[in-house]
Amino acid sequence: METSRVGESPAVMRSERLPVGSQNTVMCLIRFALANIRRRPERFILSVLGIALAIACVTVVRTVSASFAITGQDSVTDVLDGGALWVVPAAGVHYDPDVEALVADGPAPDIDVPVGWPAIRTLSGVAEVSGQPVSLRGRDDIATGEAAVATGAAERLGLADGDRVTVGGQALQVRVRGVGESIVVPTSVAESVVGQSGWWIVSAPAGSEKRRDLAQTFAAEVGLPATPDPSVRPDPQGRGLVYDTVGGSGPLTFEQKFSALFSGKVTGSTLGLISTIGLALGFVIAVSSFLASVTERRREFGIMSSIGLADEVLYFFLVESALVFLAAYLVGITAAGIAVALVIPGIATVTAWLQGIAMTAMFLPAMAIVGALVPVHRLLQHRPVELLGAR
Structure with missing residues (x-):
């Protein structure tokens, strides 16, 4: 058994830190976001419905566009018959x-x-x-x-x-x-x-x-x-x-160019413009909801910032915005599929709907990230003491 010598400071025994895996961190952030959603379910529902409406509009237009593209390609293939x-x-x-x-x-x-x-x-x-x-x-x-x-x-x-x-x-x-x-x-x-x-x-x-x-x-x-x-x-x-139909330059075949011509008539029409405006309005709804959440929870995030958890505030909002947009996406594409099947069953196909929801999904990551960054950036402009003093 070792003892401390005279004049030497006693040895300090430190316990090892428990390893924290990235999976545990993600789960904690998800639980934190779900807890906040349960505290304000009405805000979550309204945000999801607002964004879902915009996503449904875009998905309907993209589905119709994909249907026309498929129709255009099939029709010209039928005409050419290998010629x-x-x-x-x-x-x-x-x-x-x-x-x-x-x-x-x-x-x-x-x-x-x-x-x-x-x-x-x-x-x-x-x-x-x-x-x-x-x-x-x-x-x-x-x-x-x-x-x-x-x-x-x-x-x-x-x-x-x-x-x-x-x-x-x-x-x-x-x-x-x-x-x-x-x-x-x-x-x-x-x-x-x-x-x-x-x-x-x-x-x-x-x-x-x-x-x-x-x-x-x-x-x-x-x-x-x-x-x-x-x-x-x-x-x-x-x-x-x-x-x-066999020459020309570029990677696209004549049939693909013809289908793109059909598709462009839809996306470039008034219907396409309305869907773009709807998507922008859905983004505004999301940002407004997150800004209201930030204003309401300034003191809570002030405490987190004061103990060195400022980065976690950003991660939290990213996770929460991802959950909101994911729920809105699922609701929106389901509503779009039902609407297209009921209103225009003649040109709507499962393949066109799948292409439509795939194209709509490309917008979501950017919208979720920006939707979280805007309110968090506004929050982090204040010092923790200012957040703690907020009423």
Whole structure:
């Protein structure tokens, strides 16, 4: 047993500090935030509902935008059917929401297809089949007396393989094949209904499938302008336009560019502007709620600051704001999903809703952090003694 020598100060025995893990700290902050929420449940509910309303508005717009993007990509994929070039009429084409497909606005350009270029002229228009409007297309490769009905159109019209359907006064046997919303019939049948309206789908010559200058080569042969940009409209005074679906620059395919064009019409509309304003108002509601909480608890945070826990004040507000925004996000996206499913079930899909909530989630981290930093910054501008003296 050791003893202290004369003239030496006695040894001071210190106990080891208990290790505090980061997980324990996070749990303490969460419990602290939940305790504050239980003290003021009405403030928490009002904050969550205000932010959730804003999130619901944004999610609805993003879901509609994603639905249009998916629709745009599917519709142009259905038209191209593996082709490399799309030759549209001078009047252009448009998307008809009633038939959920792209429809030609004028006759297909009159061109002499160069030798070696596989090309199919497709008539396109809208016809009434079984009392419902439907996208009708005509092609020479469809057997006489048959109608190739896409799965989407078959479901809407209640048709099955082997049924009979009347188009242009002729009874045709149904062959359900392919995806989309169109009925493809022999050219002569379609011509009696939609006239000469349509387009050309051109494939690459054998051995040239990987060439990037197909559009320029073909356009020079037939005397038409070419572009890889689907936002470019054909000249009404011209003969038509060649869309390059395989060339062009950039990482996006022609279908993706076309879908982005559809999506941009929604986000850039008045509806998109309203959703942005709603999101800003939700952020203002959150900051106002946290500022009120800071004002109400100045003395409490003054005590924490005076004993060296100023950083914990910041962490506390970060955790509390995260809980508020998480609850608001869950309520908002659920409300948005229900609203879209009830109001516009025709274009709403689970995939579009998932894309919409993913895009909305990107705003939350920044909003939660800034929503906590603004009131905390205002709080830390005061010395602890000033906070302790607050009434």
